[in-house]
Amino acid sequence: xxxxxxxxxxxxxxxxxxxxxxxxxxxxxxxxxxxxxxxxxxxxxxxxxxxxxxxxxxxxxxxxxxxxxxxxxxxxxxxxxxxxxxxxxxxxxxxxxxxxxxxxxxxxxxxxxxxxxxxxxxxxxxxxxxxxxxxxxxxxxxxxxxxxxxxxxxxxxxxxxxxxxxxxxxxxxxxxxxxxxxxxxxxxxxxxxxxxxxxxxxxxxxxxxxxxxxxxxxxxxxxxxxxxxxxxxxxxxxxxxxxxxxxxxxxxxxxxxxxxxxxxxxxxxxxxxxxxxxxxxxxxx
Numbered sequence: 161x162x163x164x165x166x167x168x169x170x171x172x173x174x175x176x177x178x179x180x181x182x183x184x185x186x187x188x189x190x191x192x193x194x195x196x197x198x199x200x201x202x203x204x205x206x207x208x209x210x211x212x213x214x215x216x217x218x219x220x221x222x223x224x225x226x227x228x229x230x231x232x233x234x235x236x237x238x239x240x241x242x243x244x245x246x247x248x249x250x251x252x253x254x255x256x257x258x259x260x261x262x263x264x265x266x267x268x269x270x271x272x273x274x275x276x277x278x279x280x281x282x283x284x285x286x287x288x289x290x291x292x293x294x295x296x297x298x299x300x301x302x303x304x305x306x307x308x309x310x311x312x313x314x315x316x317x318x319x320x321x322x323x324x325x326x327x328x329x330x331x332x333x334x335x336x337x338x339x340x341x342x343x344x345x346x347x348x349x350x351x352x353x354x355x356x357x358x359x360x361x362x363x364x365x366x367x368x369x370x371x372x373x374x375x376x377x378x379x380x381x382x383x384x385x386x387x388x389x390x391x392x393x394x395x396x397x398x399x400x401x402x403x404x405x406x407x408x409x410x411x412x413x414x415x416x417x418x419x420x421x422x423x424x425x426x427x428x429x430x431x432x433x434x435x436x437x438x439x440x441x442x443x444x445x
Contacts, residue, residue: 183423190412191219197408222413231402234417236388237395241374244309244391248373249366251313252320256365257358259316260324261350265336275325282318286378294382308383309376313369320365327361328354367429374422392418 189197192209209215227234262268263275297308331354339349355362377393384390390398399414 183419186412186415189409190222190416191215192409193218193221194407194409197412218409219413222409223417226399226410226414226417229399232395232399232414233388234392234395234399234414237390237392238417240306240389241391241393244306244380245370245373247306247310248313249369251310251315252317252369253362253366255314255316256320257324257355257362258350260321260328261346261354263321264325264328265333265349265354266346278318279322282322290378290382297383303383304385304389305383306389309373309379313373317365317369320369323365324358324361327358331357363429367425370425371422 188207188209192206196206196210209218226232263271293308294303297303300307302308302311335353336349339353344352375393376391377397380389380391380394384394387398396414396418400411
């Protein structure tokens, strides 16, 4: 039994290292001088900065050049991305929770049919509706603004609704009956009873939507027209394409700036994320 457990841990560590290796290599490249990011004359590529004692100086120089770039304004793009992401996450969590409660705890005619239609929309790829959405937002005068990126989130997200509905179905219905006896209507039951015990599931939805909105490239590329409105995803692509000879140390520094908030967010919400997934699995079992 101990040998099997040891083997399991070794496999987990190996897989974790394999998945983390690109991130480790990216960070190490971001704290090297440019000449150490390519093969040396002897055909050897150094893994660590040399000398390693100058790593802080190399890091300050690389990240400083990226943040002070005259063409790509990463601090501005960071602010734009934060605005869009926060509004998107708020809209997705609020609207999806309300819709999921309606599907899970409220009896109404055609509920299952409507739920099936909603699930069917998950199979429609974004490029299929990209054209109609562009025409719609153009008629509304939203092209060139952030509205196409966050307003749709306030009308629910199919996968988030599905995830929360399954979680709500696992909550004992006796809680609804008890709240009804105490004089609560559906809205009061939803806000005072269901939501407080659904924090793990809500955290999962928020984190998944945060990652999606933060990394979204196609949406901003289509709907944004002013460079001052760019998000970090567009800014990174602009930074990569502004020169033919890619400075890998600076590009990796820019990439680190882009993905670092996602890593920090995951570390902060890791416990709640794992708890939410585990709870969902137990409920379905």
